Amino acid sequence: MSEFRWPVRVYWEDTDAGGVVYHASYLRFLERARTEWLRAAGITQSTLAEQSGLVFVVSRMQLHFRAPARLDDALEITVKPLQARRASLELEQQILCQQTCLLTASVRAACVTADAFKPTPIPESILEKLHR
Amino acid sequence: MSEFRWPVRVYWEDTDAGGVVYHASYLRFLERARTEWLRAAGITQSTLAEQSGLVFVVSRMQLHFRAPARLDDALEITVKPLQARRASLELEQQILCQQTCLLTASVRAACVTADAFKPTPIPESILEKLHR
Amino acid sequence: MSEFRWPVRVYWEDTDAGGVVYHASYLRFLERARTEWLRAAGITQSTLAEQSGLVFVVSRMQLHFRAPARLDDALEITVKPLQARRASLELEQQILCQQTCLLTASVRAACVTADAFKPTPIPESILEKLHR
Amino acid sequence: MSEFRWPVRVYWEDTDAGGVVYHASYLRFLERARTEWLRAAGITQSTLAEQSGLVFVVSRMQLHFRAPARLDDALEITVKPLQARRASLELEQQILCQQTCLLTASVRAACVTADAFKPTPIPESILEKLHR
Numbered sequence: 001m002s003e004f005r006w007p008v009r010v011y012w013e014d015t016d017a018g019g020v021v022y023h024a025s026y027l028r029f030l031e032r033a034r035t036e037w038l039r040a041a042g043i044t045q046s047t048l049a050e051q052s053g054l055v056f057v058v059s060r061m062q063l064h065f066r067a068p069a070r071l072d073d074a075l076e077i078t079v080k081p082l083q084a085r086r087a088s089l090e091l092e093q094q095i096l097c098q099q100t101c102l103l104t105a106s107v108r109a110a111c112v113t114a115d116a117f118k119p120t121p122i123p124e125s126i127l128e129k130l131h132r
Numbered sequence: 133m134s135e136f137r138w139p140v141r142v143y144w145e146d147t148d149a150g151g152v153v154y155h156a157s158y159l160r161f162l163e164r165a166r167t168e169w170l171r172a173a174g175i176t177q178s179t180l181a182e183q184s185g186l187v188f189v190v191s192r193m194q195l196h197f198r199a200p201a202r203l204d205d206a207l208e209i210t211v212k213p214l215q216a217r218r219a220s221l222e223l224e225q226q227i228l229c230q231q232t233c234l235l236t237a238s239v240r241a242a243c244v245t246a247d248a249f250k251p252t253p254i255p256e257s258i259l260e261k262l263h264r
Numbered sequence: 265m266s267e268f269r270w271p272v273r274v275y276w277e278d279t280d281a282g283g284v285v286y287h288a289s290y291l292r293f294l295e296r297a298r299t300e301w302l303r304a305a306g307i308t309q310s311t312l313a314e315q316s317g318l319v320f321v322v323s324r325m326q327l328h329f330r331a332p333a334r335l336d337d338a339l340e341i342t343v344k345p346l347q348a349r350r351a352s353l354e355l356e357q358q359i360l361c362q363q364t365c366l367l368t369a370s371v372r373a374a375c376v377t378a379d380a381f382k383p384t385p386i387p388e389s390i391l392e393k394l395h396r
Numbered sequence: 397m398s399e400f401r402w403p404v405r406v407y408w409e410d411t412d413a414g415g416v417v418y419h420a421s422y423l424r425f426l427e428r429a430r431t432e433w434l435r436a437a438g439i440t441q442s443t444l445a446e447q448s449g450l451v452f453v454v455s456r457m458q459l460h461f462r463a464p465a466r467l468d469d470a471l472e473i474t475v476k477p478l479q480a481r482r483a484s485l486e487l488e489q490q491i492l493c494q495q496t497c498l499l500t501a502s503v504r505a506a507c508v509t510a511d512a513f514k515p516t517p518i519p520e521s522i523l524e525k526l527h528r
Binding site for chain 4: 018020023031057060061062068114117
């Protein structure tokens with residue numbers, strides 16, 4: 001499982017009156033990168049929900065905001081899988097602007113049932129795709 | 133069907149780097165007021181979706197942005213029902229800050245099936261609640 | 265001034281509990297496309313604000329929501345400039361999913377001063393770039 | 397410094413296609429409560445920025461998502477100040493739905509200059525208001 005990178009451009013929608021990116025917008029960027037990382041591995045979440053009745057949800061998150069991004073910045077969001085547990089994935093993510101790291105995040109994404117949000121083992125077929 | 137008013141406070145999340153409220157945030161405010169207008173009439177949308185399989189969706193909207201709102205502003209959002217059609221409601225909404233009107237909106241909210249988003253007549257029981 | 269197209273992918277952040285894209289999210293998509301249309305013409309809005317003290321803001325918008333987009337949809341957002349007035353631009357925009365038009369929008373973007381949001385003529389240099 | 401509570405209603409805007417509140421929306425709720433906690437202490441952030449050139453920004457955050465909130469839920473967001481450092485505040489926050497705790501958060505809010513986002517000591521006048 002190697003590092004994945006996804007580009008994100010900062011638009012007006014992402015900023016706040018402080019002149020920088022609103023802190024919760026970074027979570028949207030992190031999630032886009034995780035979604036594209038899964039897609040690159042052949043996993044489409046809408047299909048996963050419909051066909052297997054499963055969704056990945058963030059259960060824990062540790063965030064360190066180091067420096068702000070601004071309107072028009074071209075960011076790169078990384079996804080680095082650390083560990084696959086029975087029912088969750090541990091990931092490390094960064095948000096970079098040019099050479100600077102703006103944010104680091106440790107993320108636990110839990111596999112839950114789409115209807116009741118009950119923790120459930122990650123299917124073997126998904127784990128295989130992630131390890132390829 | 134008389135006018136309804138709902139207070140909304142402007143937070144960082146609603147603003148953009150222009151120092152004012154991001155234009156799409158006003159639509160969130162308008163929707164909160166419509167939701168509370170329905171709730172005041174005894175209609176809870178989550179219940180409506182679960183029990184009747186129906187949701188109201190915006191099908192048309194005409195917006196006039198007159199003046200910007202800013203961080204910490206205390207706004208009032210109005211809902212004035214104009215007409216109830218077979219499968220949609222026509223509403224007029226305003227966003228006010230003190231005496232000033234910041235935005236006017238004409239909104240058509242269509243009644244659709246929750247699964248396929250097919251236009252469907254508004255149930256009599258709903259119309260009665262709205263006319264009370 | 266010809267038509268411009270910008271791709272947008274639908275993520276979890278854009279959807280709501282109705283299972284489709286939240287109606288205000290489409291305005292974010294429309295704005296991204298307008299931003300990239302300006303960028304393609306050599307106009308960066310953060311630079312415009314800093315160097316000329318000008319921002320473009322939506323002053324009027326007419327929206328027709330025809331069909332919903334869903335998670336993972338690959339959308340295309342169009343920008344078609346209709347008319348450049350002294351202090352505003354008239355644009356037509358569409359949101360497409362494959363061959364289907366999901367939304368049409370008429371947008372007036374007004375040029376205002378970045379500090380007081382006072383309407384102001386669009387600089388000649390900007391108009392030239394848009395007409396190229 | 398005692399615990400503060402702020403009510404938040406869940407609207408369509410806050411939810412995602414999973415049928416629950418989108419994970420980044422909780423950060424908006426947490427921020428509203430911090431804003432109202434400051435306001436209750438006599439601190440208005442827009443005034444703080446204009447008059448003192450200071451803003452509070454989240455620099456670190458630890459989140460534990462325990463259970464999802466859903467459309468129409470009436471939530472309570474708590475703010476419990478733990479410690480005031482020279483240039484930052486340590487807070488503990490919870491999101492509650494009826495008796496259930498849905499989310500716990502440890503938040504460090506740093507005081508920075510509004511222009512350059514440089515860490516700066518919290519003014520005595522602010523600390524006094526927070527300790528009252």
